[in-house]
Amino acid sequence: MHLKEKRIFITGATRGIGKAIALKLAEAGGHIAFTYCASDLKAVQVTEAALRAFGVKVQSIHVDASDFKATHKAIEDTIETFGGLDVLINNAGITRDNLLLRMSEADWDAVLNINLKSVFNTVKASIKTFLKQRSGSIINIASIVGISGHAGQTNYAASKAGMIGFTKSIALELGSRNIRANVIAPGFITTAMTDQMEPSIQQAWIQNIPLKRPGLPEDVANCALFLASDASNYITGKVIQVDGGLLT
Ligand code: NAP
Numbered sequence: 001m002h003l004k005e006k007r008i009f010i011t012g013a014t015r016g017i018g019k020a021i022a023l024k025l026a027e028a029g030g031h032i033a034f035t036y037c038a039s040d041l042k043a044v045q046v047t048e049a050a051l052r053a054f055g056v057k058v059q060s061i062h063v064d065a066s067d068f069k070a071t072h073k074a075i076e077d078t079i080e081t082f083g084g085l086d087v088l089i090n091n092a093g094i095t096r097d098n099l100l101l102r103m104s105e106a107d108w109d110a111v112l113n114i115n116l117k118s119v120f121n122t123v124k125a126s127i128k129t130f131l132k133q134r135s136g137s138i139i140n141i142a143s144i145v146g147i148s149g150h151a152g153q154t155n156y157a158a159s160k161a162g163m164i165g166f167t168k169s170i171a172l173e174l175g176s177r178n179i180r181a182n183v184i185a186p187g188f189i190t191t192a193m194t195d196q197m198e199p200s201i202q203q204a205w206i207q208n209i210p211l212k213r214p215g216l217p218e219d220v221a222n223c224a225l226f227l228a229s230d231a232s233n234y235i236t237g238k239v240i241q242v243d244g245g246l247l248t
Helices: 016-027 041-052 068-082 105-133 154-177 199-207 217-228
Strands: 007-010 031-036 058-062 087-090 136-141 179-186 239-242
Touching (some): 007 016, 007 068, 016 031, 016 041, 016 087, 058 068, 068 105, 087 105, 087 217, 105 136, 105 179, 136 154, 136 217, 217 239
Parallel strands (some): 007 031, 007 087, 031 058, 087 136
């Protein structure tokens, strides 16, 4: 599953799942443009150096993925620098968990804007290039919570369910032009996002996983490599769970 010369744009790749995906795809030969938002310069430089070690082209862009105009410019710059775009990966995401009774409008808006509106932003900005090329693979990182729902995460679950509906719709709109769109729905993956949880809650999640371990960012990256590569050429409009069997 090589990606030699494929041009890839990924949101949020200085840590966690996004970083693991960027490294895996660079290792396979893909050129990587990645975004960061709150990350410090050191984290950006470390990521750039790790990616360049694979001998691929690397571009880092500071952008808030919920900002329509800024995201559009980031994608345009990438297309200009790389001479096109083959793979778009929407990974940036946040949680602002609370029971609905206590959830603020600000927490609702932040999660919907960063997790879901960002996907509209990047896909809108990429679509003309994909159409001209008559190829493209869009990979959206949702969550099993977008399928099952989860108490205390109405905003997050709604954003991830929205990503699934969006992805299935663009798969239908763009399939005739050989543009594919798929979702990866991770379960419980060890990153800063899950580290924020109480240890007892983490243990409760892990107990329920048939494979009896939390997922690693690399587990998600392996699936992204497949969807980015030509090995998945006949797969579109699908939700692939990377969850150790957690949601059956
Ligand atoms: P993480 O370690 O908290 O990383 C989140 C990433 O999102 C960071 O790279 C961050 O970049 C970026 N980001 C946040 N706000 C942004 C904004 N406004 N604009 C652009 N980028 C922004 O989380 P993770 O666990 O790796 O999660 C990655 C994705 O997987 C998310 O979409 C998450 O919902 C999904 N997911 C995770 C799990 C899990 O168990 N970990 C399970 C299911 C789904 P900066 O640091 O530069 O701001």
